[in-house]
Amino acid sequence: MADHPVTDQKPLLDIRNLFVRFHTDAGLVHAVNGLNLSLRKGRSLGFVGETGAGKTTTALAALQLIQSPPGETRGEIFFEGQDVMKMTEAEKRALRGGKIAMIFQDPMSSLNPIMTVEEQIMEMVSLHSTLANARERAREMLTLVGIRPERGKDYPHQLSGGMRQRVGIAIALACEPSLLIADEPTTALDVTIQAQVIDLIRKLQNAVRTSLLLITHDLGVVAEICDEVAIMYAGRLVEAADLRKLYKRPLHPYTQGLFDAVPRLDTAPGEKLAVIPGLTPDPTNLPKGCSFSPRCPNVRDVCRERSCGMTEHEPGHFVDCHFPLGSRGDEK
Amino acid sequence: MLKYIVRRVLLLVPVILCVTAVLFTILHFTPGDPAHIALGQEATREAIAAFRAEHGLDDPFVVQLGRYIYRAVVHADLGYSYIMKSPVSYELSTRIPTTMKLAFWAVAFSTLVGIPLGVICAVRQYSFLDSLTTLVTLLGVSMPTFWTGLLLILAFSVHLEWLPSMGFSTPSEMVLPVVTLSGSTIAIIARITRSSMLEVIRTDYVRTARAKGQKERVVILRHALPNAMIPILTIISMQFGLLLGGSLITEAIFSISGVGRLMIEAINMRDYPIIQGGVLFISVAFCLVNLAVDILYAFVDPRIHVK
Numbered sequence: 001m002a003d004h005p006v007t008d009q010k011p012l013l014d015i016r017n018l019f020v021r022f023h024t025d026a027g028l029v030h031a032v033n034g035l036n037l038s039l040r041k042g043r044s045l046g047f048v049g050e051t052g053a054g055k056t057t058t059a060l061a062a063l064q065l066i067q068s069p070p071g072e073t074r075g076e077i078f079f080e081g082q083d084v085m086k087m088t089e090a091e092k093r094a095l096r097g098g099k100i101a102m103i104f105q106d107p108m109s110s111l112n113p114i115m116t117v118e119e120q121i122m123e124m125v126s127l128h129s130t131l132a133n134a135r136e137r138a139r140e141m142l143t144l145v146g147i148r149p150e151r152g153k154d155y156p157h158q159l160s161g162g163m164r165q166r167v168g169i170a171i172a173l174a175c176e177p178s179l180l181i182a183d184e185p186t187t188a189l190d191v192t193i194q195a196q197v198i199d200l201i202r203k204l205q206n207a208v209r210t211s212l213l214l215i216t217h218d219l220g221v222v223a224e225i226c227d228e229v230a231i232m233y234a235g236r237l238v239e240a241a242d243l244r245k246l247y248k249r250p251l252h253p254y255t256q257g258l259f260d261a262v263p264r265l266d267t268a269p270g271e272k273l274a275v276i277p278g279l280t281p282d283p284t285n286l287p288k289g290c291s292f293s294p295r296c297p298n299v300r301d302v303c304r305e306r307s308c309g310m311t312e313h314e315p316g317h318f319v320d321c322h323f324p325l326g327s328r329g330d331e332k
Numbered sequence: 333m334l335k336y337i338v339r340r341v342l343l344l345v346p347v348i349l350c351v352t353a354v355l356f357t358i359l360h361f362t363p364g365d366p367a368h369i370a371l372g373q374e375a376t377r378e379a380i381a382a383f384r385a386e387h388g389l390d391d392p393f394v395v396q397l398g399r400y401i402y403r404a405v406v407h408a409d410l411g412y413s414y415i416m417k418s419p420v421s422y423e424l425s426t427r428i429p430t431t432m433k434l435a436f437w438a439v440a441f442s443t444l445v446g447i448p449l450g451v452i453c454a455v456r457q458y459s460f461l462d463s464l465t466t467l468v469t470l471l472g473v474s475m476p477t478f479w480t481g482l483l484l485i486l487a488f489s490v491h492l493e494w495l496p497s498m499g500f501s502t503p504s505e506m507v508l509p510v511v512t513l514s515g516s517t518i519a520i521i522a523r524i525t526r527s528s529m530l531e532v533i534r535t536d537y538v539r540t541a542r543a544k545g546q547k548e549r550v551v552i553l554r555h556a557l558p559n560a561m562i563p564i565l566t567i568i569s570m571q572f573g574l575l576l577g578g579s580l581i582t583e584a585i586f587s588i589s590g591v592g593r594l595m596i597e598a599i600n601m602r603d604y605p606i607i608q609g610g611v612l613f614i615s616v617a618f619c620l621v622n623l624a625v626d627i628l629y630a631f632v633d634p635r636i637h638v639k
Binding site for chain 2: 063065092093094095096097098101102104106109110111112113114115123124127128155157168171
């Protein structure tokens with residue numbers, strides 16, 4: 001998506017040719033491989049892929065939180081036109097939390113167990129704002145996410161999972177960041193709480209006018225709150241488009257596979273769910289050519305030789321496939 | 333909180349009574365007649381009989397045990413050393429302050445050196461400093477105290493003549509024993525700090541703290557270290573408890589008259605009342621240190637619920 005559709009709006013976040021590798025005992029793990037991604041101000045992007053596709057790693061790279069060693073980050077990550085990779089430590093700290101805030105996947109483990117939740121929100125406030133009364137702001141944020149402010153004196157273990165995730169949201173939004181990264185914010189929660197948390201994120205995103213990068217593997221959630229979708233597979237994007245375009249007409253066989261795997265109301269009882277055969281490739285040993293080729297139903301020789309690269313198949317709809325679905329390529 | 337502390341203190345009572353009873357029983361059935369030991373081998377039969385009668389040694393075992401516990405609890409009287417010709421409680425009370433001073437300074441010094449060392453090693457894992465510390469702490473754990481103590485005396489007392497090799501009253505006299513005793517304790521504390529910190533540094537909440545834009549130093553000191561404290565506290569308290577029992581070897585090397593040396597002398601001379609009193613003191617000290625640490629846990633970690 002380096003050649004993103006022409007808009008008069010500059011992208012807020014623009015990731016170009018990002019590579020992240022980890023040196024581990026099992027070998028070199030290629031977590032992100034030449035990823036291009038951009039997100040405009042005020043928009044929300046659903047970042048979809050299987051576990052291990054490199055979604056979280058990409059988000060952590062944007063925050064420059066990949067610990068090195070063992071991690072190694074290459075490429076360019078522009079935020080508001082500035083390359084975060086070239087920032088000083090102090091600039092990076094101002095970016096984290098102040099400009100880009102992140103909600104983590106597991107609310108059980110991502111709060112400090114021995115600090116009250118109020119203190120944990122206050123820490124964020126005192127780091128990035130000039131507000132004199134951090135405690136008042138913390139209580140305000142708790143109220144905003146639907147927790148009684150007097151619960152602020154509680155420790156994380158005294159709150160339920162859903163409440164802890166709300167605290168995570170309160171921390172992330174306390175300083176009104178320009179970009180909110182939500183990393184599978186509902187995965188660890190039960191279904192009824194999931195809906196509440198999603199509603200809350202959407203409501204607050206509108207209230208604070210922040211952009212949203214929603215990392216998930218739930219296409220339903222994406223449909224509910226995102227404007228754009230990017231599908232990630234084995235460390236790079238395979239398809240990216242406007243929500244409507246992509247849901248109406250998926251072009252990549254992997255995207256199609258994801259849609260087929262979603263259970264539908266009209267499925268006959270007892271009928272098996274469609275699955276994508278095979279496993280995600282071993283990140284220490286990625287296949288040659290298109291990394292989806294070993295699992296692809298439409299694979300041809302050329303796919304095993306080289307990947308296609310992102311191309312604009314129709315205006316605003318990008319796909320990395322030699323033979324996008326429903327195109328002339330099928331008859332070749 | 334107060335209720336918890338009171339309950340824990342009350343729980344100590346049966347523990348200490350049991351320890352006392354077991355100790356008394358073991359020593360009671362150890363071969364050797366206290367009267368013979370006190371009066372010497374040439375004592376007449378009459379003298380021995382008189383001694384036994386005077387000290388109630390002819391009473392049934394249960395009566396003797398009851399009397400011992402009664403006196404210990406009501407009069408703080410732990411018996412009479414037939415060899416030193418003085419009350420056990422008096423002998424102990426002259427030695428305990430020295431031992432406590434030695435134990436306190438050794439633990440304080442080890443903690444002040446060990447924790448920062450462990451933290452630095454965890455933060456800079458696999459760095460040169462980390463490898464060096466691992467090597468040195470391995471040495472620290474492996475070197476017996478009598479060996480380090482003698483080396484230190486050789487270096488600083490004999491050759492350099494900087495520090496005295498005996499006694500424990502002035503600060504300069506305290507340096508060598510404290511350092512000797514700290515050697516292995518520093519190593520143990522540094523290693524447990526390192527491994528506990530390494531575990532905590534990888535947790536999600538430390539990542540959350542970084543994602544807030546917090547300074548790395550604050551992330552380590554405010555978020556990671558307090559969460560890593562529980563195992564460190566445990567080790568420190570165990571070391572303190574051990575050292576309170578008297579550091580037999582260090583006290584012997586530096587001619588410090590503490591509980592440790594008292595115990596060695598008592599064992600050599602079969603001075604059972606002193607041994608009994610000494611062991612009782614050590615167990616009580618251990619219990620109290622454990623209690624203190626349990627209370628500290630609750631302060632360090634709010635998840636440890638005080639019921």
